[in-house]
Amino acid sequence: MISILKLMKGVLYGNGEHHEKSKQTHIIIIIGAGLTGLLLAQELRKLNARLEAEGRSAPFTFSIHERDKSSLYRGGGFSLTIHWALQQLYDILPEELSARIFECVGNPDAIENGQMEPALKTTIPPGWKAARMSRVRFLQLLMTDLNIHYSHRLSQITFPTDDTVRAHFENGDQEAGDLLIGADGANSVVRRFVYGAENPKNTQLPICMLDCRSEYPLKELEACLRVDPYLFHAGDPVQDGYFIFAFLDMPPPGSKDGKAGVQLTISWPYEPGYLGQEAPSDPPTELPEQLAWLKRMAKHWANPVHDLIYGMPDDSIVRVIRVQEWTPNDANRRPTDGKITTVGDAADLMTSFRGENANHGVVDVTKLLALLAPSGNKPTDFKEVPVPVSTDDA
Structure with missing residues (x-):
């Protein structure tokens, strides 16, 4: 010792x-x-x-x-998901903080309604639970x-x-x-x-990614809520695209006209020929070019994500993410x-x-x-x- x-x-x-x-x-x-x-x-x-x-x-x-x-x-x-480590998270935190974990979730109404499992059933352990949380609110809780x-x-x-x-x-x-x-x-x-x-030194992988935060009227997100009250993701097998959608903030309970904050993260391979471009496509760095590129990627995507991208507000926050390991x-x-x-x-x-x-x-x-x-x-x-x-x- x-x-x-x-x-x-x-x-x-x-x-x-x-x-x-x-x-x-x-x-x-x-x-x-x-x-x-x-x-x-x-x-x-x-x-x-x-x-x-x-x-x-x-x-x-x-x-x-x-x-x-x-x-x-x-x-x-923007957000993160705690799933297989949720019990360990409870064990780590002081009781007064663990009792407040779900103040950080993107859709607290779903928690109150008992929706703790994904709407689309997959091969997950019985009783699986997860928390899709706002990173900012979670960090603020942890700073207590x-x-x-x-x-x-x-x-x-x-x-x-x-x-x-x-x-x-x-x-x-x-x-x-x-x-x-x-x-x-x-x-x-x-x-x-x-x-x-x-x-x-980290290794930069041949993948490009844009991370977007936008606000939409809640009525425009009803289809997303029907898919899952927290998040969902999918791939594009035709042109090798990928996206994840998540709720970040919801309007006050009972509100029908309020706006909800959501996250859309879209990625694509860094390779010649993608979407017909001779050279690999670096992520655009200016918002107008970023929105134009996302619309180009989502041209043949299904709803609700197609309409979300084509209707993405001009005040959206879009960040370039470096995909590294x-x-x-x-x-x-x-x-x-x-x-x-x-x-x-x-x-x-x-x-x-x-x-x-x-x-x-x-x-x-x-x-x-x-x-x-x-x-x-x-x-x-x-x-x-x-x-x-x-x-x-x-």
Whole structure:
């Protein structure tokens, strides 16, 4: 077990204060205040609160460091689905937050009406449940009662002693502790430190994608609601297109004239000859060209998606999505001796087509805490924590 008394004397925090911790306390540095980093913080907070309520010492203190000015600085994304990891999500969150998960769903009326299963039956486990949620509302829920250090862009990681890791930030702040956890997403700086300058580079796949957020009168979405109250997706076998539709926001209950916010994500192969074009088709970057391209793709599509695309409002938000993946290569991996690990997209970046990114992040966090405190309260030797912590290892 690490000698915490020696480690904690004179630990410098980002706010410049010095703290001393007892032998029973481990300091966790979380890099990244996205979904995975916030989930990890909430799970640690829940564990600490439970033990303190039982009259025992909290085993962990933690700090969260985000490179951006806010957790929603880059927009927060549109929506996500938690399905096979929904129970783990409940287990992670403090009770007061897990009770509010479904405040984040895109169509709360469907929840209240008991519609928890897809309208189109497929080969899914009995009792399957899912939550298609607004990413922004979900992130806001996860930020509850957390102190996040913003504008903390990681610049370097050092090891002042054999048992200590220190995070250095571009603004001059530093943070030292027992374990640094990279939850800093697809272009993880922590991963770059561990694997070297070349291996962390993501692989761009030959797929183009546009992600759209639009508002439509609710009456124009009745056909979509009949297909599924949350989301549906389909492929175009003729010209290799693909789309996913999801509800993001609904008008007030009982409203017949209000508008609903929806997400349409459309992708196509990056290859010569697509839609008769000699060169591969890069995603357009300006809204008029984006809308024109989507109409061209959807020309022979069936309703309701055909009419939605042809009637897409001029004030829609359309983003170009880079479809990437990353494969670890241990050839140049640095030894970290249990002082650094990664979770979520920083650990196992994958494409969105499986719809499981958020689910893997949830289970990564669950697996990590099981490694940190296998007895539910007593911290483990951090040297046993692997890099990365990944659901793929389970």
